[in-house]
Amino acid sequence: MIILAKILVGLIALEHLYIMYMEMFAWETLGKKTFKGALPDALFGPTKSMAANQGVYNGFLAAGLLWSLLIEDPQWRIYIAQFFLACVVVAGVYGSLTASKKIFFVQALPAIIALLVVCFSA
Template sequence: MQTLATILVALVALEHLYILYIEMFAWETKGKETFKGSLAPELFKPTKTLAANQGLYNGFLAAGLIWSLLIEDHHWRLYVGVFFLTCVIVAGIYGAVTASKKIFFVQALPAIVALVVLHL
């Protein structure tokens, strides 16, 4: 079960690195594709800096999850993993309530699954 938990935490971290990439470096290209229907096309250019700021926060989430995978002490590895997965879940739920329900399934649900498996 530990191996599965590690894989799931790593996948959530990779997802947030990908979100970082979209929001910080590809907002006007890949961001338009990803968020079409959620944001008017003419708003991508003026919101580029705001998106980059969001991307930076996603990078911090990814960094914390990756850090949790590198900790050797089982208890601290669990504590740090739980903290950052919970942050992802809260961000995903907030995004689902305020922006798009799709965010729950893309962001929060994978973190919830990883958190459950981490506790098994």
């Protein structure tokens, strides 16, 4: 169960690295493809700096999750992973309520599953 927890935490971290990249460096290309229909094409240019700011936060989430994988003390590793996964869940739920329901399934649900696995691996 511990190995599965680490794999899931790693996958969630990779997802947030991808989101960070998209929001910070590829908002007008990859972002436009990802959010097709959710935002008019004309808004991607003017919202580029706002998206980049969001990307920084996603980068922090990824960094925290990756950090949790490097902690040797098993109890602290779990605490840190739980904290950052809970942050991802909150961000995903908020995003699904305010932006797109799809965010729940792409961001919050995988983090909820990973959080449950981490909790049961303790």
